[in-house]
Amino acid sequence: MINIDNVSYSYKKGGGVSNINLTIQDGEFVFLIGPTGSGKTTILKLLYMDLFPKAGKITIDKFDSQSIKKRKIPYLRRRVGVIFQHYHLLEDRNLFENIALPLHVLGYDKEEVVELVNESIDEIGLSGKESHYPHELSGGEQQRACIARALIKDPEIILADEPTGNLDPVASFELIKLLEQISKEGTSILMASHNYNLIKSRGHRIVEMQNGSVRQ
Amino acid sequence: MINIDNVSYSYKKGGGVSNINLTIQDGEFVFLIGPTGSGKTTILKLLYMDLFPKAGKITIDKFDSQSIKKRKIPYLRRRVGVIFQHYHLLEDRNLFENIALPLHVLGYDKEEVVELVNESIDEIGLSGKESHYPHELSGGEQQRACIARALIKDPEIILADEPTGNLDPVASFELIKLLEQISKEGTSILMASHNYNLIKSRGHRIVEMQNGSVRQ
Amino acid sequence: MNKLIFILAEGFKNVWRHKSSAVSSVFSIYLTLIVSGSLLIVSQNTNKLIEYLRDKYKIEVFFKDSVTEKRVEELTADFKSINGVNSITIISKKDAERIFKSQFGDDILSILGYNPLPISCVINLKKDWPSRIDIKPIISNLRKYREVDEINHQGKLISRIENYYESFLEIMVVIVSITLIIAVFIISNTVKLTILSKKELIRSLQLIGATKSFVKGPFIIEGVVHGLLATVLSFYTIIGVLNFSKYFIYDLTRFDIYYDQVFIFQVLLSLSLLVGFIGSNRAISRFLK
Amino acid sequence: MNKLIFILAEGFKNVWRHKSSAVSSVFSIYLTLIVSGSLLIVSQNTNKLIEYLRDKYKIEVFFKDSVTEKRVEELTADFKSINGVNSITIISKKDAERIFKSQFGDDILSILGYNPLPISCVINLKKDWPSRIDIKPIISNLRKYREVDEINHQGKLISRIENYYESFLEIMVVIVSITLIIAVFIISNTVKLTILSKKELIRSLQLIGATKSFVKGPFIIEGVVHGLLATVLSFYTIIGVLNFSKYFIYDLTRFDIYYDQVFIFQVLLSLSLLVGFIGSNRAISRFLK
Ligand SMILES: Nc1ncnc2c1ncn2[C@@H]1O[C@H](COP(=O)(O)OP(=O)(O)OP(=O)(O)O)[C@@H](O)[C@H]1O
Ligand SMILES: Nc1ncnc2c1ncn2[C@@H]1O[C@H](COP(=O)(O)OP(=O)(O)OP(=O)(O)O)[C@@H](O)[C@H]1O
Ligand SMILES: [Mg+2]
Ligand SMILES: [Mg+2]
16 A cells, blocks of 8 residues: 655755645556656655655555665565666666566576566567667667566556556557556556556546646 | 668667668658557668668768768768657756757857757746756656757757657647647658657658558 | 575676776776785885895904904903894904905915914894994994904994984885775775766666665675786786896895795785775765665 | 867866766876886986996906006006906005005004005996996906906906896886886776766767767867876876985985986876877777777
8 A cells, every 4th residue: 555645845956746645555556647847757756765755754565754764675665666767777788687687686596587587578579589688679669678677576566657658559558458457466556647548538546746736 | 851762771689671762851741650669760760870771772961871971970960850769868967058069069159059058948848947967857858858959950850759758748749839830941850659649630641660661 | 595696696797797897997906906015025025124234234343463362252252242232253363364365365474474464353233123223332332442453334334224224114104004095095986987887777776676785796796806806916916026026136135035925915815805895885885875 | 169169178077077087097097107107217227227336346456566556557558458448546555555454453564564565456347338248358358467466356246237237128128018008008998987987978979960079079188187187196206206215225325316307207298198198099989980
């Protein structure tokens, strides 16, 4: 369960979010929309504790932003799968190694890693490109690799920031369906998106941001 | 005028484009659509001569891919404004410096640079954020900065690769209108996009790619 | 366990992946080790060098004509108790004859039929004085004896060498400390440069949920491998140069450079590991807030 | 013109922007210059050192008792024409008397009433032989004279020193060349490390339509500024150390180190600029295909 309780954050140079309240239950799928610069990415960063609220409190499962110790943050992040707006694939590792990294962090052994990663690459339709480095993949392929990397460790919470920006309509639709299926199994999902056509009328909650606040 | 004459290119690890034929007149606005990995970015790279065709010939104004000398490529690129799929804003320079860079390359003097850049930042609605570094801008703001950087030198040709991926619907619509206006003044524009809803029924030519070829 | 293997493997792979920066890094450590190693050898030989120079300090005492060999023996036994005197060699009339021959090319006996040369003795000074040697009290002590005719000594040379003795030791300490500080500094800088291009990797790992030690591990292993390479290279360089110059210097000055291979290797190794470890740790920690 | 200003400004700004890598870079150049500078001074003093050592070569010739002072003067005039002889000092009976006194503490006249010491002369050798000195022909030449009784010389010391003379010069040349190669190498490596983190900038500039020289310019200026800083630092270090050790060494050995500040500065400057320029150029060109 995710709970954002009256949270505010402001960057040194201005901008940020204020008085955000939002609760996401286990297995709930919530969309976050709003114009450029309205604070969607900021909320997601607060959730994976890359930023800490200036006021208010964020609770994710047993972790909360006020009492968590710095060295405990990695353990929070291991439960959260994040699809970043700017992918952060590692340029000096190939597709296979990039997707395998979260498993190495969790200490999986070699056979498990190979099996899980191959399966996942298959799923995103990139088999045969295991040895491609990020710059040898198309924009959409990189984005899919990021999705695979976020999902491979079976996270309890998924945070997705504009995951369809470089995907074609078919692939975008498939991603939504995949996420819906995962959410049915009990995973909470918060997804920021501009693609209103894609998300409307699928029956999920839509939270709209404007100028750093949630529009009621 | 842009002319792609039976061009093929293949990457070492496979993938690429084959037998592409496409002519874009001065002042024409052409959309390039197609699923992920179909070769859109590859065609754009061939046009700004980051890649060279393995077969066939590309002609852009007086430059052609078969006879151009390496040290002449910068002069071709100065006439072309490119909006890259992965922005390539410089992380260690702020918004102002990033947008000013093409003018410095062209040797504009200081006053001109300041005037033009401020004007352009105003236009994309980011005034007040001149001193923000790229990581201090939201995804959409970065994308707009890239658009401003491509347009500031008044290019004769604009190549745009998925320029609306991180823009909200309103901003995307405004971009299209801006590009239409620029194209009316005689600039050729080739824009790769997944956002079919945005580009359909605006009366521009749409070229569809599939598996590295143009679908007729 | 799996994590440990991964971290180790990553560390070794990194050495190879970043070949060109590895060369720079190893080279910086190498240079530092060469300087430190040379200083180590110089400082180990400082005492030997001082002793070598002090070996040349001699006080010659000439006795009056009337003094017999027996009396000289008694007197030199007395001299020995003077503070600072190490050993005494008596130069008998016979010895003086030989010296005369080598000095003037002629046999004094064959010229004169008898030997008019006085008995003398050479006083060698103790070499292991903790501080500077002052020969004045010794000389004045010797002058007290009626039987002593003349005293020859190289007082000026001695005081010149002794003047530098203390300041030399001080300078050595200063240079060694400066070198060590510079060593940490330069290594941490090289590692920082290397890591600069890996900021992205570090950030990604952190966002994926890697702990600090997981992120640091490969870098520190990489640093340690660089340190080991530099140790081996600098060790053989130093030993090579030493072996060469040892004979050269011995041949010219009869000064025998002292060195202990095992000790040098241990110092170089611990220096490179310590400094390399501190250096990489410092550099990574900057990026790991 | 505007471009030139921009490139210059960028170059200087970069030195500041990349402070920490600048420190590394300057330090590498600094170390290299220190080594090269020291070698320069050693090589400039090699001839002086050889002359200093050769100054100590002396051949002593003792004449037979019967030879008169006048005849000795004639003979020494003869000796002067021997190949390799520089100057000759005659040691008369009076001089020998004084030497006897200093050696044995006694006045030979007061002992014997007359002076039995032979006349001798000391032959100084020419110092500026182009190659190794061989004294054997000189000795055998001297032996031909009937009037000569004994000849003393330090043949062994001379041949020891001369043995090293030639190989020493060869070794100097080898070391200097190795140092220079290493200098280019290490600087190009440091610059490469610095540029590695600026691959993105270079690529962006190229995609925007910047010419090669526009991209290279700021890097080369940055490199040149580093070179200048290193030159100034190393110059003052070398001069400082020289000034200190000059007096130290002179005091101990009377050997006066020769150096020419202006020349040293010129060599350091051109070395750092040349090597820095080649180094950065090489490093950037890799990323500029
Ligand atoms: N590090 C930072 N320093 C200063 N201002 C920042 C920083 N990061 C973001 N901002 C500003 O905060 C505001 C919100 O940014 P945020 O990234 O949350 O927007 P967003 O909703 O994700 O937008 P987009 O849809 O374009 O991704 C923007 O105006 C941005 O300029
Ligand atoms: N440097 C490279 N080396 C090898 N293969 C490459 C390289 N760059 C691209 N490819 C492959 O070429 C194909 C076409 O890539 P391209 O980037 O042109 O696709 P795209 O149409 O732009 O896709 P997207 O909509 O995802 O951006 C893809 O299958 C990709 O994996
Ligand atoms: Mg965002
Ligand atoms: Mg693309």
